[in-house]
Amino acid sequence: MALSLLGHISRGECKAMTHPPTDEADGQAADAAPVSAATVPVPTSAHAGPISHAIFRVARLHRMIAGQLLRRVGLYPGQELVMMQLWERGPQRQTDLVRLIDSDAATMTRTLQRLENAGFVRRSPSPTDKRAVIVEPTAASLALRREVERTWSDLEAAATGSLSADERITALDVLQRLEHSLAQSATALEE
Amino acid sequence: MALSLLGHISRGECKAMTHPPTDEADGQAADAAPVSAATVPVPTSAHAGPISHAIFRVARLHRMIAGQLLRRVGLYPGQELVMMQLWERGPQRQTDLVRLIDSDAATMTRTLQRLENAGFVRRSPSPTDKRAVIVEPTAASLALRREVERTWSDLEAAATGSLSADERITALDVLQRLEHSLAQSATALEE
DNA sequence: CTGTTTTAGTTGTTCGAACAGTAAATGCGT
């Protein structure tokens, strides 16, 4: 059963979102405003934080679809980011990748070990810095590049497919406002 | 170093998003349209899918902050969703929780085992269905409820703190459009 | 009633994410 993709849609009351694409379109207004009764399986969290909850759902769906698309290419989510950096910027130290991808050194180490085992990456000690490891994409990995790029455009299409040009601009604006807001909170949380 | 929170902000070139809220507002047009030079550390993925990439970043920040807030309460991200369902709806079978949270049966099993070890949940065999396990919140867990609810409102504030009422409405609308779009794609990907 | 299918839950495995701790090399100030 898993999440099986669109598992989150399976809460039956979310009418306009059931699999048969029969009646659609009116979906978003319908299940947001009314809040319905207490009988509706709207997760508790929706009361407390509608936008947080929406972010959560969008994020999960987005990640899920990305995972499905990447699976076809033979990568796990996250690995594609590393490969794209390597393809675009060439050989680098792990630290550089960590900074660019904005990831964790530990995660990067293990992800690169897996990419190395998969044959997509070669790692060699840096001649100038005995601590550093230089990472570079293998020739074999180059065959993936097109597929990964197509995956990204597929993913973008999945997210924005039913949006007009104006809506996409609005979406980007909203997302950046949210990011800005979250980033501010993150700084506050830090010290 | 980890992600250290706001690690992703540390790429200095992302002007309109640096901590000092000095010049903001113009952000989305600035780093989306021009694409700048090739020297800017805008992740490769941003070219291919600006909205996808924005979703990804918002999702990560959101999850990161949620993790920080939940840590104070003694829960891991995801566990709070289970507890909230239990608090609001009382004893349930695992399957019900899986459907409500929209999670995975395997994940639910292990999450509940951990919550049981932490003393927040009690699990007992169902008297009517020998397959099922009834899960209920412990008395000890009730002390958490307020804190978790405060966590959710804190998280909502973190995401929407710098947004006006109108912007929040727009944000919710956008997120629901994105969800709808992604959900549609998910169905297409399924069969 | 018997045989098949569906449902509920568990376990195993492989991922990334995050935190802590470690070791080695580098760099910097005195």
Next chain:
DNA sequence: ACGCATTTACTGTTCGAACAACTAAAACAG
């Protein structure tokens, strides 16, 4: 030149997420 903080990378651990395979019980069909 020495000492000390920083940088770089790795390991261990615990999470959730996702997939596969499996058991046992229930529901269903004939």
